[in-house]
Amino acid sequence: MIFTVRQDQLQVLLVERGNEPYRGSAALPGGFVRDGETLDEAALRELLEETALDGRRLHLEQLHAYSDPERDPRGRVITVAYLALGSDLPFPAAGTDAARAYWTPISSALDGGMALAFDHAAILRDGLERARSQLEHTTVAAAFCPEPFTVGDLRRIYEAVWGFKLDPSNFRRKMTRAEGFLEPTGERRFPEVGRPAALYRRGSASLLIPPLLRSSEIPPLSNDQSSMGVRIV
Template identity: 70%
Template sequence: MFGASTRLGPVSPAAVTVDLVILTVREETLHVLLVERGNEPYRGLPALPGGYVRDGETLDAAAARELEEETGLAAHRLHLEQLRAYGEPGRDPRGRIFTVAYLALGPELPVPSAGTDARAALWSPVGPYLDGTDELAFDHGMILRDALERARSQLEYTTVAAAFCAEPFTVADLRRVYEVVWDVPLDPSNFRRKVTKAERFLVPTGDRRMLDAGRPAALYRRGDARLLSPPLLRGA
């Protein structure tokens, strides 16, 4: 009916943050960047790096700023994509806070430095936080699991695995990325055949790397393809 008023329930003030799941392969193990919280809530617990979105700042700009503050790297040097938003009531004891999580992937990332509200920053293997051995602050354990599954799926259908490799790289370097992220061993010959036949995935540099044993390995750089054609499926 025209003129009828609509009754709204109480609206709580809310804030928006960004959280970053920054993954890299170190010592042939998948690592995530964590900070030790220096303030309450969850003082002393590890957490994903992140922070509040500033006035007049877009979500992507906030994620890029936090990434640079935590790693010293500009966003264009890494693979950075928005994962999803998290807004369950009670997820943050400080109040109604929504966070937008981002996934960042990169090779040989530097040793991080702690931000203003963190005691320490470190690279940590993801395993203990996936199996429940160790705990993350807030709902960051869920965010990490979601981000890892996104990364694993991305390796099937896109060329993002090359983002973990410092160029130039060998097929064996790339295979190890797949094995570490998927947490499965892969047949070297079958893997080589698939990735070298994928359209515009790898570009030969013409150079080779001397190995401890066997023939020198051919070196590649990432091609201009973004989607894997054909896809490289887990278990296939």
């Protein structure tokens, strides 16, 4: 799973399968491990072969192993899923057994209107939850931001991944007080409208201290919203 934020939306990279099974269906990029390869090496190779993206530029981590005996009609196949995060990644180029590769909003991939091959919808949901959780406890959100960036840029990353709006003042206060998260560049961005914004680069910290928990950032429902059955997911 390769996630990026484009046009203030969390997007995932999908491929159109060029081979059976599920030929023509949308899927996460991937393939089989070769003799003599480590899992990390296979993940980097498959990413390059199917999408022409260099995984060494991305935040890459192993997510989970999927071993349902019925998950692949070709036979018993155990999949080790990886999660990759990158800032404003380019349009991918399909290769080898992928007919095409493309970015799509993750909401479109999971809203039921798109049938993903194999058990890739379940894998994608797991990856989305991991990404959301990582933003609570680590500084990985900065991996989505081209440097230098403003606190507003960072806030829009959180909003895109978590799926709800955050209070700008409260977010700024928490981010600028977090230990080692942001490193000021001493420069400012001057927008056409509004006040200049301080520019930052990613600091040395890997953990977000104190954490920024989703449960503390979701605004309470009003009485009108409660009566209408509105909920935030």
